[in-house]
Amino acid sequence: MTTAMSARRLAALIGTGPWQPPAYESLAATIARAITDGRIPVGVRLPSERELAAALGLSRTTSTRAYSRLRELGYVRTRRGSGSLVELPQVPGGRIDHLLAPAGPQPGGIDLTCTATLAPIGVLDAYDRALSKLHAYLPGTGYYPSGIPQLREIIAERYTRRGLRTHPDEVLITSGALGGAAIGIRALLGGSGGVLVESPSYPNAIATIAAAGARIVPYPLEVTEAGHHWDVPAMGQSMRDGRVRAAYLIPDFHNPxxxxxxxxxxxxxxxxLARSQVVPVIDESLVELGLDGTEPQTPLGAFVPDAITVGSTSKIFWGGLRIGWMRVPGRRMDEAAGVRLTLDLGAPVLEQLVAIELMDDQDAILDQMRTRLTAARDRLVRDLGQALPSWHITVPSGGMALWVRLPEERSGALVTAALSHGLTLASGPNFAPVGGLDRWVRVPYTVAEADLAQVAPRLAAAWEDAQRMPEPRPGDRTRIVA
Ligand SMILES: Cc1ncc(COP(=O)(O)O)c(C=O)c1O
Known part of the structure; x- marks a missing residue:
């Protein structure tokens, strides 16, 4: 069913002007920005041109021309009888998506929406070796809803080595860490209940938690000149005030x-957590990516006996493997395995074998990865510092991206402007569980070296354009779902 957005709601979102001439252009740009931001959801039906003109105090010609401009840009599709529906522009090689750009940028463009690297050297060889071992599995059905035993043993050993004693029966192989998070939240909630989520957080996890029927309770991370951190007593208070049963947390090189x-x-x-009887789903996707020799901390799960922990090969090896895992304490395993069967019947056998092969080579691959990421991070910090001195950057001790504070709340405008400089970016509000964060933008340093040199100059040009866009309105700060 199509949801309609009233003219009043749209006016509250985008403000009522004044509009820089030509007014239809700035109206169209403001609506486009709110769509790219995720504040106007894809699929929603916009108010009629006549209603919008009346709500904004503009002429009908202006609203008609603005809609027509939005159609040209690919943000709106008008169907006889169904009105003007919001969509995202198609770009060659993929489409702009405020969660993830699935298939890369336009020719000559740089995709900064995704923190993930190209496959490191060694992945193809691992596939070869895995293929030569596949024959042993062919006499069986190939269904391993919990994962193939050898991989579960390896994962259990890895947890135990890190200080979290784990039996292979407590390990479930999943479709990436996101698959694990989806299973974990569903198993804990059973369809409803509050979940504490850090703000900012990883957008696809926010969407996954919402899709599990959860009521999301945001916990805003503390921010100082030195960066973001957790205030644990304040988190406890949010858990109690929000009456949550679960929490989704990224304590290790938090994304973003x-x-x-x-x-x-x-x-x-x-x-x-114990005091509030809250069970966390701990996302360790980035735990191996400490830079400058930053050692991982003790797994949070080692302090919280009830915790569900999820991990993945995506950030250390390659996202294309789609292999992740979850550690579920014994008494919850049946429930988690049951939920898993409602989503899929297991991870592919070949990719699990590839993961085993890569884990044998892990140290070499990770050394290479960390060296590459450190150099890229330092380069980007230096370039951005020179090109955009008004942006505030804290240098993270791990992970794959900079979380940059802009001097003004214009990350939506920056994203819109960046498109015409060949950059696809994710604005701050995408990382907000319930709204805000338009002063922030995530800039990954995972792109190829040749592209990296282009990032700061293109961002600087986009920022200049963004500053000329209409002033943000108070409503721009909130991501409102129709
Ligand atoms: C915190 C976090 N969790 C999960 C994922 C997705 O992981 P996977 O590809 O293993 O599903 C990402 C990817 O960026 C992430 O940053």
Whole structure:
């Protein structure tokens, strides 16, 4: 069913002017920005041209021309009888998506919406070796809803080595960490209930948690000149005030801020979780990506006996493997395995074998990855510092992206402007569980070296354009779903 957005709601979102001449252009740009931001959801029906003109105090010609401009740009499709429906522009090689750009940027463009690297050297060889071992599995059905035993053993050993004693029966192989998070949240909630989510957080996880029927309760990370951090007593208060049953947390090189929760806080947080009877789903997707020799902390799960922990090969090896895992304490495993069967019947056998092969080579691959990421991070920090001195950057001790504070709340405008400089970016509000964050933008340093040199100059040009766009309105700060 199509949801309609009233003219009043749209006016509250985009403001009522004044519009820079030509008014239809700035009206169209403002609506486009709100669509790219995710504040006007894709699929929604916009108010009629006549209603919009009346709500904004503009002439009918202006609203008609603005809609026509939006159609030209690919933000609106008008169908006889169904009105003007919001969509995202098609670009060659993929489409702009405020969660993830699935198939890369337009020719000559640079995709900065995704923190993921190209496959490192060694992945193809691992596929070869895995293929030569596949024959042993062919006499069976190939269904391993919990994962192939050898991989479950390896994952269990890895947890145990990191200080979190784990039996292979407590490991479930999933479709990426996101698959694990979806199973975890569904198993804990059973269809409804509050979930504490850090703000900012990883957009696809926010969407996954919402899709599980959860009521999302945001916990805004503390921010100082030195970067983001957790205030554990404030988190405890949010858990109690929000009456949550679960929490989704990224304590290790948090996406998007790169923050790392110190061990002392983990112990403190465990007490708050126990006191509030909240079970966390801990996302360790980025745990191996400490830079400058930053060592991983003790797994948060080691302090919280009830915790569900998810991990993945996506950030250390390659996103295309789609192999992740979850550690589920024994008494919850049946429930988690049951939920899993409602989503899929297991991960592909070949890719699980590839993961085993890559784990054998992990140290070499990770050394290479960390060296590449450190150089890229330092290069981007230096370039952005020179090209955009008014932007505030904290250098993360791990992860794959910079979380940059802009001098004004214009990240939506920046995203819109960046498109015409061949950059696809994710604006701050995409990372906000319930709204805000338009002063922030995530800039990954995972793109190829040749592209990296282009990022700061293109961002600087886009920022200049963004500053000339109409002033943001108070309503721009909130991501409102129709
Ligand atoms: C915190 C976090 N969790 C999960 C994912 C997705 O992981 P996967 O590809 O393993 O599903 C990402 C990818 O960026 C991430 O940053």
């Amino acid at each position: 801020t790169g923050a790392l929760m110190p061990d002392a806080q983990r112990a403190e947080l465990a007490e708050e």
